[in-house]
Amino acid sequence: MKRARLPSITALTAFESAARHLNFRRAADELHLTQGAVSQQVRQLEENLGVALFARVRQRVLLTGPGARYLEEVRRILRDLGEVTNQAMATGDKEILNLASVPTFAVKWLIPRLPAFLAMHPEVNVNLVSRSAPFDFAKEPFDAAIHYGEPAWPGAVATPLMDEDMIPVSSRTYRQALKLRTPADLGRATLLQQFTRPSAWQDWFRHVQVEPPNAFRGPRFDSFNMILEAVLADMGAALLPRFLVASDIAQGRIVQLSRFGLPSSRGYHFVCPEARRDAPAVVACREWLLAAIAG
Numbered sequence: 001m002k003r004a005r006l007p008s009i010t011a012l013t014a015f016e017s018a019a020r021h022l023n024f025r026r027a028a029d030e031l032h033l034t035q036g037a038v039s040q041q042v043r044q045l046e047e048n049l050g051v052a053l054f055a056r057v058r059q060r061v062l063l064t065g066p067g068a069r070y071l072e073e074v075r076r077i078l079r080d081l082g083e084v085t086n087q088a089m090a091t092g093d094k095e096i097l098n099l100a101s102v103p104t105f106a107v108k109w110l111i112p113r114l115p116a117f118l119a120m121h122p123e124v125n126v127n128l129v130s131r132s133a134p135f136d137f138a139k140e141p142f143d144a145a146i147h148y149g150e151p152a153w154p155g156a157v158a159t160p161l162m163d164e165d166m167i168p169v170s171s172r173t174y175r176q177a178l179k180l181r182t183p184a185d186l187g188r189a190t191l192l193q194q195f196t197r198p199s200a201w202q203d204w205f206r207h208v209q210v211e212p213p214n215a216f217r218g219p220r221f222d223s224f225n226m227i228l229e230a231v232l233a234d235m236g237a238a239l240l241p242r243f244l245v246a247s248d249i250a251q252g253r254i255v256q257l258s259r260f261g262l263p264s265s266r267g268y269h270f271v272c273p274e275a276r277r278d279a280p281a282v283v284a285c286r287e288w289l290l291a292a293i294a295g
Helices: 009-021 024-031 035-049 065-091 103-120 172-178 183-188 200-207 224-232 242-250 280-294
Strands: 054-057 060-063 095-101 124-130 144-149 156-163 166-170 191-194 237-241 267-273
Touching: 009 024, 009 035, 009 065, 024 035, 060 065, 095 103, 095 280, 103 124, 103 144, 103 224, 103 242, 103 280, 124 280, 144 156, 144 280, 156 280, 166 172, 166 200, 166 242, 191 200, 191 224, 200 237, 224 237, 224 242, 237 242, 267 280
Parallel strands: 095 124, 095 144, 191 237
Antiparallel strands: 054 060, 144 267, 156 267, 166 237
16 A cells, blocks of 8 residues: 655644744744745645645735644644653653553552552553543553443453442541541531532441431532541541541541441442453553452
């Protein structure tokens, strides 16, 4: 198959700079070229494409309609090229694992343990990005993801990691001030609510067979990390995942208010596209996660 003639990076860079400044002299100054060299690169690009990218009107330079559309794609290409080039320079000959994760799991569980994974697998370089919702692996540059919810992700293979066991907690000061000793005592507490778990407190009270008047009352937050900070600030009691608060409980920063947790049918899963399930870095990460959680 005959390959289409592609423009050079020099020509694309000259076009992008000239389009951004709408001035060939400023583009030349930015690129450390002569104005004639920038004009020549753009003119050659226009000839190769067979379309006018700029309109010259009364000594002004303006983008044409095709030029504006082409600029969007050129900027994307240059940005992507810059990212992969920086990535290649940063990782050398290591295998790259581009991993997405729900933020709370990444911050409170994964990152504190990540040095152990890297020590076991020095051949792998991990790039970690937060993602709260499922995405299309075909359109995103990720090899795998840690996902919270049901074990269903279109076009991906899911491996269960852990259930979400939520427990009631507060600061020690708050518990002592309100004398919180039994589940029923939480009926007089300020209950910190999570936007994505609006019925969590009601479900927990039903589980412990208590009917309080305040299951849906209290300030609402959009992340578990925010709620944890509110707990530490003595703002009230909260239902939080056990893995999120385990270290704070061990350090005495917060206290568990009841031995009863909130069972859930949802949990955390390691997901990857079918085509990447046997990639060495993906396999190493999946096996390490399972062993670390089991241990």
